[in-house]
Amino acid sequence: MQQTRSARHSQKALLSDAEVYRAKTPNSLKMFEQASMIMPGGQSHNARFFEPYPFYAQKARGKYIWDVDGNRYVDYWMGHTALILGHSPAVVASTLKQQSTNGLLLGSPNRYAFELASLVNKVVPCAESLRFCTTGAEATMYAVRLARAFTKKSTIVKMAGGWHGYSSALTVGVSPPYDMPESAGLISDDERLVKLAKFNDIEKTKEAMDAVAGDLAGLIVEPVVGAGGTIPATKEYLEFLKKRCAELGAVLIFDEIITGFRLGLGGAQEYYQIKPDLCTLGKILGGGLPVSAVAGSSEIMSLADVNHKSKTQRCWIGGGTFSENALCMKAGIATLGFLMRNRKSLYKNLNRLAEDLRTSVDRIFSENGIRTKSTGAGSLFTTHFLSEDQDDILSPSDASAAKKAAQKDYYFSLIARNGIYFIPGHLGAISTAHSRSDIDQFLHATEEYAKRRELLAVSGKAQ
Ligand SMILES: Cc1ncc(COP(=O)(O)O)c(C=O)c1O
Structure with a gap:
């Protein structure tokens, strides 16, 4: 033998x-x-x-x-x-089993979404206010729309090699050569309004931001670039982004779909001690089920409260049919609860x-x-x-x-x-x-x- x-x-x-x-x-x-x-x-x-x-x-x-x-x-x-x-950790599996006979998609505001939002609000430094959606791509798409609505400007700076999901608004400059369209079927207007910066390079990023300073709505960055190579930003780089965005009146967006609840409970913003204006969350947030969120300052997020706003004032972001799905919310509550306790x-x-x-x-x-x-x-x-x-x-x-x-x-x-x-x-x-x-x-x-x-x-x- x-x-x-x-x-x-x-x-x-x-x-x-x-x-x-x-x-x-x-x-x-x-x-x-x-x-x-x-x-x-x-x-x-x-x-x-x-x-x-x-x-x-x-x-x-x-x-x-x-x-x-x-x-x-x-x-x-x-x-x-x-x-x-x-x-399938036991702490999540057991809560899903229990919820599975009490309603999957409630299709109405529900206590579980409120509970999960309260946990996020407690642990993520910038999350004064948030909205749930289902995928990371939606969250980053909404973050960009909010930045444009808030500043009344159009141009977004993102990193060459940064990945924020499949929305047309951000499927730009993901893989080299960065100046070529990423896909057939994208509209050149989307690309025209997204400018690329070099990650971790303060001089080149400053140039990219300054070139569009008059129309800069926001800058989106993964504090640790994920698909682009698992590369952490230097603290000085993120400090520079925060300062320059503030000087130019642009919205700083941390895409924390990977780093949220991963680098620590408060994500990269806690790890680096730098608070963005908006952040996007996903992945760990749903404990294995599809949940994402766009979160940030109450001032910006209030644009999403469209109930009393006219069509010209509102920033119409949704969450979609499956947002706040009870099963997903419970998986998120169980996961964040476990992370908080330990x-x-x-x-x-x-x-x-x-x-x-x-x-x-x-x-x-x-x-x-x-x-x-x-x-x-x-x-x-x-x-x-x-x-x-x-x-x-x-x-x-x-x-x-x-x-x-x-x-x-x-x-x-x-x-x-x-x-x-x-x-x-x-x-x-x-x-x-x-x-x-x-x-x-x-x-x-x-x-x-x-x-x-x-x-x-x-x-x-x-x-
Ligand atoms: C940093 C980052 N942002 C956004 C996304 C998109 O998330 P989703 O695949 O849930 O749409 C991903 C996905 O891997 C990601 O890594």
């Missing part, structure tokens, strides 16, 4: 990552092929695709996700970083694990002659493979100039050989379901990978 296992092990070592993956995921391949006939790309979110085909999930619990072939993975993608308590030790533990992972991954690669930079803040992380002329990753353009193929290769190898799941090229998030031993397994897998790459480099087969 022992011999059979070691024979299997050495046979696996001879296969490429793609061969190992294909051999263990035949049902996923079949489902991908069939799904692609009735759904473009075989699924509904572009980020979820990876080469040669994504696995199809069957179920998930705690730190694990299982695919339709029965393979189990330790999940660090964690529902696009939404699941800070892991999959805030001291919980964030300290998560952040310490991620900090160790970031530094240890870089050390392991360095010991094997590979230059990497693991970025992130709090419990978020991504590893970049530095190009010859790079020493650091400070902006999304740095991230895209790094060796993207090597990064994807690393993450794909973890999926194929080690049962460690990320979407190759995206960010990882540690949840309370992960423990020290998971990080050790991650580092062990990284060491195996680094040594294999070194061997391939020696034999001239590395990318």
Whole structure:
């Protein structure tokens, strides 16, 4: 038996990552092929695709996700970083069970929305007032509309490489080359009114803001750029944005869809001690169910109270049919309640694990002659493979100039050989379901990978 296992092990070592993956995921391949006939790309979110085909999930619990072939993975993608308590945590599952027979979509103002709003108001520094909606894309779209309504100006500055969801208003300058339209079907007027700034670069951002100073409605920024490379802003950069927005009378919007309740209970604004005029929240807010919010100063948010305003005065933002859905509100209340009760030790533990992972991954690669930079803040992380002329990753353009193929290769190898799941090229998030031993397994897998790459480099087969 022992011999059979070691024979299997050495046979696996001879296969490429793609061969190992294909051999263990035949049902996923079949489902991908069939799904692609009735759904473009075989699924509904572009980020979820990876080469040669994504696995199809069957179920998930705690730190694990299982695919339709029965393979189990330790999940660090964690529902696009939404699941800070892991999959189906008991505290959320039990409240959902109880609510499921008491009304799902009440379609009326309800006590659960009021309760969740009260929690957000208590812990998020800028959230004097808020409105719930369902997706992050809606929240950022409404934030932009509010900024325009409040200032009576039109132009928005966003970061090159910043991601705020699929609304037409902000699907601009997301991926390089940043000056090309992101998609067919977008209207050039949307693009004309969005100007790009370079993240973490005060001089270039000042230039971008000053060039449109007379018409600048607002600036939207992820305090830790997520999809663009998991890159934290420097404190000086955010301080500059706050000061310059105030000087120009523009609305500062922190997109905290990822960082909200992640960097700490009060999100990035608490972590950096900088209060924006508006912020957007999502992901963790819904505890695994779809909830988002736009929040901020009462003065700006009051524009959304359209009951007594004429058509020319109001800022007509909604929330949509499914906003304040009782099930979603209860999941959010349970999640925020848990985070509030455990805030001291919980964030300290998560952040310490991620900090160790970031530094240890870089050390392991360095010991094997590979230059990497693991970025992130709090419990978020991504590893970049530095190009010859790079020493650091400070902006999304740095991230895209790094060796993207090597990064994807690393993450794909973890999926194929080690049962460690990320979407190759995206960010990882540690949840309370992960423990020290998971990080050790991650580092062990990284060491195996680094040594294999070194061997391939020696034999001239590395990318
Ligand atoms: C920073 C940021 N803003 C907005 C969004 C859009 O959120 P959603 O996918 O819920 O529309 C995302 C999604 O990943 C995000 O990372």
